[in-house]
Amino acid sequence: MAVVAIDTASRGVGPDAQRTRHGQLTVTPFDILNSRVVHGKKFPLGLELKNENSIVNIDTAVQKIEELAQDGVFRELLTDHGTILFRGFPITNANDFQKFVRAFKFPNPHREVGLAGKRTVVATDIKTANEEPPDVKFYYHSEYGRSAHFPGILFFYSQIVPDSGGQTPLLSSLELYDRLKEELPEFVRDLTEKGVIGRQYFPAKEDPEAEHIGWNWRDSYGWDIKPEDGLEVQRAKVEAVLKETLQADGEWQPNDSLHVLQHLPAIRFISSTSKPTFFNGFAGVYGRARDNHALEAPFKGDDGKYHLPTTYGDGSLIPTTYLERLLEISDEIGFLVPWQEGDVALIDNFTVQHARTPWIGERSLLVSLWDGHEKFSKH
Ligand SMILES: [Fe+2]
Incomplete structure (x- = not known):
């Protein structure tokens, strides 16, 4: 154990020596x-x-x-x-x-x-x-x-x-990787080979739904936008921010909302230990979509929000059986x-x-x- 008891009083200097002279901190x-x-x-x-x-x-x-x-x-x-x-x-x-x-x-x-x-x-x-x-x-x-x-x-x-x-439930994403590898090796293989594409829905700021949803593309990514910018310029600036800061792509929708697509690995390796870790957020995306009955297009849930699915990196769907088991294992090790x-x-x-x-x-x-x-x- 690297933690050691340090007696600040014994150092005899500084204000702490006074405050702690009767005891050991x-x-x-x-x-x-x-x-x-x-x-x-x-x-x-x-x-x-x-x-x-x-x-x-x-x-x-x-x-x-x-x-x-x-x-x-x-x-x-x-x-x-x-x-x-x-x-x-x-x-x-x-x-x-x-x-x-x-x-x-x-x-x-x-x-x-x-x-x-x-x-x-x-x-x-x-x-x-x-x-x-x-x-x-x-x-x-x-x-x-x-x-x-x-x-x-x-x-x-x-x-x-x-x-x-x-409470704040916690799990070790090292242990989660171990459990998935043991129980669902094909899932781990597919995630490793393909990565995942996460998708997020950002309404336009003027959209009446934006306030309920809680965020919009203008406030989240539009910090370079000037009042005189037209829609095309605004979009170009948002796309540039997405590319430069997140290596993400934007897909503009007919209702002027934005889908942000993020192609990332789902499993990564810790450099100091070389251990694989399950680093992503798609179990939560799936769980909330399921709870809000938003598993089908247009993915709008009972909560009035959009729950766009995370897919494998080639765009194919992640099987529900894997996602359900992922949630169960998470609870088991939480x-x-x-x-x-x-x-x-x-x-x-x-x-x-x-x-x-x-x-x-x-x-x-x-x-x-x-x-x-x-x-x-x-x-
Ligand atoms: Fe969080």
């Missing part, structure tokens, strides 16, 4: 009920802040994280465990959370391109999680796994825990984060998929997305 592993073991490592790993005889403030706690981050402790743990659940840190609001995430010194905050969800910025680098209603279930997905532009690191901060539900107020989960997006369960009551979950940590390689 330590970050130590704790057991999480029903956690799993993946490739011989706990998933997730729980780390708890402990301080004897004294209350720790956020600045002291952050300094502790900085010290450990400087030694590369968290990066190593993240590669081994995929997710770290931090508990017992004095994080009570978005500003505390901001200080906490910055302490890890990941290279860059991630800039989202093509957001297809509702988020509100509450502090620099901190946003609300997707604001869709509490009864909407999210299936497992890699964050922006449908896109060529995705974050490497996700932080989730549980600010308010609802009366029931509202782990529900037992949120307590103040908890923060640090997630390696390359090796862990997340989901969201419906809830009753008030809930606040904040997110912070960062680039960096792992890379994908060709093999």
